Amino acid sequence: xxxxxxxxxxxxxxxxxxxxxxxxxxxxxxxxxxxxxxxxxxxxxxxxxxxxxxxxxxxxxxxxxxxxxxxxxxxxxxxxxxxxxxxxxxxxxxxxxxxxxxxxxxxxxxxxxxxxxxxxxxxxxxxxxxxxxxxxxxxxxxxxxxxxxxxxxxxxxxxxxxxxxxxxxxxxxxxxxxxxxxxxxxxxxxxxxxxxxxxxxxxxxxxxxxxxxxxxxxxxxxxxxxxxxxxxxxxxxxxxxxxxxxxxxxxxxxxxxxxxxxxxxxxxxxxxxxxxxxxxxxxxxxxxxxxxxxxxxxxxxxxxxxx
Amino acid sequence: xxxxxxxxxxxxxxxxxxxxxxxxxxxxxxxxxxxxxxxxxxxxxxxxxxxxxxxxxxxxxxxxxxxxxxxxxxxxxxxxxxxxxxxxxxxxxxxxxxxxxxxxxxxxxxxxxxxxxxxxxxxxxxxxxxxxxxxxxxxxxxxxxxxxxxxxxxxxxxxxxxxxxxxxxxxxxxxxxxxxxxxxxxxxxxxxxxxxxxxxxxxxxxxxxxxxxxxxxxxxxxxxxxxxxxxxxxxxxxxxxxxxxxxxxxxxxxx
Numbered sequence: 414x415x416x417x418x419x420x421x422x423x424x425x426x427x428x429x430x431x432x433x434x435x436x437x438x439x440x441x442x443x444x445x446x447x448x449x450x451x452x453x454x455x456x457x458x459x460x461x462x463x464x465x466x467x468x469x470x471x472x473x474x475x476x477x478x479x480x481x482x483x484x485x486x487x488x489x490x491x492x493x494x495x496x497x498x499x500x501x502x503x504x505x506x507x508x509x510x511x512x513x514x515x516x517x518x519x520x521x522x523x524x525x526x527x528x529x530x531x532x533x534x535x536x537x538x539x540x541x542x543x544x545x546x547x548x549x550x551x552x553x554x555x556x557x558x559x560x561x562x563x564x565x566x567x568x569x570x571x572x573x574x575x576x577x578x579x580x581x582x583x584x585x586x587x588x589x590x591x592x593x594x595x596x597x598x599x600x601x602x603x604x605x606x607x608x609x610x611x612x613x614x615x616x617x618x619x620x621x622x623x624x625x626x627x628x629x630x631x632x633x634x635x636x637x638x639x640x641x642x643x644x645x646x647x648x649x650x651x652x653x654x655x656x657x658x659x660x661x662x663x664x665x666x667x668x669x670x671x672x673x674x675x676x677x678x679x680x681x682x683x684x685x686x687x688x689x690x691x692x693x694x695x696x697x698x699x700x701x702x703x704x705x706x707x708x709x710x711x712x713x714x715x716x717x718x719x720x
Numbered sequence: 721x722x723x724x725x726x727x728x729x730x731x732x733x734x735x736x737x738x739x740x741x742x743x744x745x746x747x748x749x750x751x752x753x754x755x756x757x758x759x760x761x762x763x764x765x766x767x768x769x770x771x772x773x774x775x776x777x778x779x780x781x782x783x784x785x786x787x788x789x790x791x792x793x794x795x796x797x798x799x800x801x802x803x804x805x806x807x808x809x810x811x812x813x814x815x816x817x818x819x820x821x822x823x824x825x826x827x828x829x830x831x832x833x834x835x836x837x838x839x840x841x842x843x844x845x846x847x848x849x850x851x852x853x854x855x856x857x858x859x860x861x862x863x864x865x866x867x868x869x870x871x872x873x874x875x876x877x878x879x880x881x882x883x884x885x886x887x888x889x890x891x892x893x894x895x896x897x898x899x900x901x902x903x904x905x906x907x908x909x910x911x912x913x914x915x916x917x918x919x920x921x922x923x924x925x926x927x928x929x930x931x932x933x934x935x936x937x938x939x940x941x942x943x944x945x946x947x948x949x950x951x952x953x954x955x956x957x958x959x960x961x962x963x964x965x966x967x968x969x970x971x972x973x974x975x
Contacts, residue, residue, distance in 0.1 A: 526779065603814035607876070610772060612804030612883055613830040621830065622816055 461695055468692025471685045477693070481657040481673065487683025491690055493659040497574075497667035500660060501653070502642045504578035505585065510635060512582065513589030520545075520590070521597040522619055549587035556584045557648035565652055572654025572666040580652045584645065585638035592637065596630020597623065633709050640701045643694070646671045670694050724791075725750035725887060725917040726771055731785035733766060733775065740766050743785070744948045746936060753909060753918045755928035755954065758938030759969065763946025764921045767938070768889050771919065772806040773799045789887070804831060806887040807880030811895050813872035815864030815879075820847075820856050823864040823875055827883035842882050850878035851908050870901025877908065888912065890920040894927065906931050925970055929958055937966045 479490035524538045560580025570576040600623050608618040646669075654666030655676060668676065670690055677687035726748040733741040741763045748754050756764040769775045770787055776799060787794045794802055804827075815823050824843040833839060843860070847853040852874040856867070864875055873893060880888055890909070894902040909918055909931045922928050928935050935958070936951040950957060950966045961967045 601814075603810065603812060604816060606774065606777075606810065607814040607816065607879075608826070608830075609777070610774060610803055610808040610810075611827040611830065611879065612800055612802075613826075614800050617830045621826070626817055 461699075464688060464691045464695050467685070468688035468690070468695075471689030472692060476686075476689055480659065483657050485681055487677050487681030487686050489657075491670065491673060491686075491693065493657055494668050494670045494673040494690070495693070496659055497653075498643060498669040498671075500574055500667070501577055501581065501649070501669055502639050504574055504663065505581035505642050506635060506638060508578055509582035509585050509589055509638060513586050513634070514593050514631060516541075516545075516586075517590045517593035517597060518619065518624075521594050522615075522623070545587050545590050548583075549591060552647075553584055553645050554647040554651075556580050557651040559583065560648065560652040571664065572652065572656075573664045574653065574660050574667060575663040577649050577653035577667075578663070580648055581642050581645070584648055585641050588638050588641065589631075589634045592634025593627070593631050596627035596634070599630060600626045629708055629711050633705055636701060636705050636708065640698060640705075643669070643697055643701070644671055646675045650675070670697070723750040724748065725789070726919070727788040727791075728770070729786045729788070731770065731783065731787055733763075733770065733781065733783045735778070736780040739943075739945045741770075742945045742947045744946075745785075746948060746951055748917065748919060749934065750917050751913060751915065752933040753913045753920060753931050754934040754936065755932030756919065756921045756936050756938060757923075757925065757928050757969075758946070758949075759940065760923075761944060761946075762938040762940040764936075764938045765891050767946070768891055768919060768921050769808075771887065771889055772803050772808055774803075774808065804883050805885050806889060807883060807885035808889045809873070809876050809880055809891070809893045811892040813869055813876050813896070815867070815872050815875055817863065817865055819861045820864050820867070820875060821860040824879050824882050827879060831883065846878040846882040847875075849881050849912070850874045851904065851911075852878055868901070870897050870904060873897060873901070873905060874908065877905075877912075881912075885916070887917045887919070890918065892921050892923060895923065902927070925972075929954060937961075937963070937969065939965050939969070 476490040477495070478492050480493040481487075481491060482489035520538065520542065524534075524541075557580060560576055560583065564570045564576035564579045565572060570579075604622045604626060605618055608622045609615070613621070649669055649672050653668065653672065655668050655672065656666035657668055657673070658665075660667040671694060674687055674690040674694065677683055677690060681687075724747040726746075728744050728746050731741065731744045732739060744767065756768060758764050766775065770783070771789070771794070773794060775781045775783075783795075789797075789802070789806065816826060818826070821843055824846050825839045828839060828842050833842075844853060844857075847856065852871060855871060856862070856875075864872065867875060873896075877888070877893075893909075894905045897905065906927065909920065912918060913933070920928075920931065932954045934952065935954040937949045937957060938946050939949045940946045950961060950963045952962075957966060958970055961970065
């Protein structure tokens with residue numbers, strides 16, 4: 414055996430030793446990550462499970478179908494708050510969806526080319542983009558304060574579904590704009606070029622090809638917004654008021670499930686009712702997340718087929 | 721000689737300050753196949769896009785000289801109307817995420833046709849012209865994305881035909897296809913040339929030899945500005961090129 418081959422044998426031996434060590438090191442880190450993962454999942458299961466178990470006993474048909482009695486006792490059910498939640502979600506999205514989708518379409522499809530010639534327009538558009546980024550990270554109570562100042566007092570809409578929906582629309586607008594922007598950006602330029610080359614106008618291209626292709630993404634943004642409106646409290650505390658009656662017009666006050674939960678927990682001793690309301694809320698959120706999952710899976714399936 | 725369908729006179733194109741095409745004058749004959757060949761980056765695809773004003777979509781592009789179709793300045797024509805007359809097939813097949821039927825009916829629909837019976841007629845005629853009808857006639861409702869690459873490309877050709885253009889621009893239409901699908905496309909180009917003026921960009925010298933009646937050789941030097949070196953009948957370009965650079969290129973000495 415010459416010198417070189419014995420040297421190589423030594424290197425191989427050292428490599429084998431090192432590999433054993435690396436395997437041990439890897440096992441350690443993987444085990445640690447498993448642990449962290451398990452802790453996170455357990456916390457989630459614990460919270461959701463606790464609310465569902467505790468709250469589940471309070472839920473029955475009567476609880477779901479009778480209105481709250483009001484007052485400090487916290488007696489009664491949650492029927493009107495479920496109704497108010499649906500009204501508010503519907504009204505908020507009715508305002509926010511066209512605004513958000515329209516704004517995103519402008520920013521992605523038109524702003525670039527229209528601002529080419531003008532420095533002023535270009536800086537306006539970069540400000541708009543920055544504003545969307547920033548607005549997405551602002552705490553909801555700020556929107557609440559703004560909504561209170563503008564819609565409730567200045568415009569004299571009072572504590573009402575309308576004030577709350579307008580403030581809520583401000584809250585979810587960044588979400589809708591961002592998800593729509595991403596959905597539009599995900600549409601391959603090949604589609605746009607193909608359509609234009611066939612003699613379609615830009616608007617026909619957008620309306621007939623780009624928008625249909627980005628619909629699943631836009632719907633994801635809308636569903637995310639639904640979840641946001643269902644789960645927010647602070648913003649609606651200062652815009653929707655707290656009436657436990659069923660609103661009969663958009664100028665009526667009301668309380669959503671989450672808001673009702675807040676009142677129950679803070680102002681009454683009806684802890685079981687609060688838990689029951691929480692359980693209903695959690696189930697609603699879970700259903701919405703399943704819906705998002707379903708829709709976005711459809712979206713990615715569509716994208717994969719393009720490749 | 722032949723009627724001229726497309727013509728450029730001292731045509732130059734700039735991306736911002738960069739000059740991508742320089743002083744190109746060419747007369748492309750009607751109802752013939754003209755191939756644009758040349759090394760990568762010589763501007764032949766850019767030149768192709770000049771005929772349906774797709775370069776207008778790229779920020780910072782401006783041009784000098786003129787481009788004529790049937791003797792008319794294309795910059796005086798509404799680009800949307802121009803593109804209904806000058807169809808285009810892209811390098812990568814780009815079917816819309818719609819059914820085969822809707823892909824073909826797209827062009828007629830955007831030009832205002834609503835009558836379903838008429839649309840059915842157009843879809844069948846276009847698919848027949850693109851030699852795809854027999855393969856898809858029972859599955860017109862199937863997504864265009866589910867077709868094979870070669871079928872997708874023929875569908876894109878059918879889609880372009882459905883608008884009744886007189887010119888079809890093809891930007892390396894077979895570059896992403898296997899040899900058999902490529903042959904089918906080439907046969908198709910040959911058939912279509914009876915009724916359409918076809919301009920095709922290709923990297924494949926044999927392809928130019930097989931399908932093109934005329935061939936234009938583009939070349940670029942260190943300046944990266946594309947220029948037209950030679951334009952003639954394909955036979956002459958391949959057997960007795962006048963320019964040394966053309967000869968070097970087609971004999972495979974560079975590029």
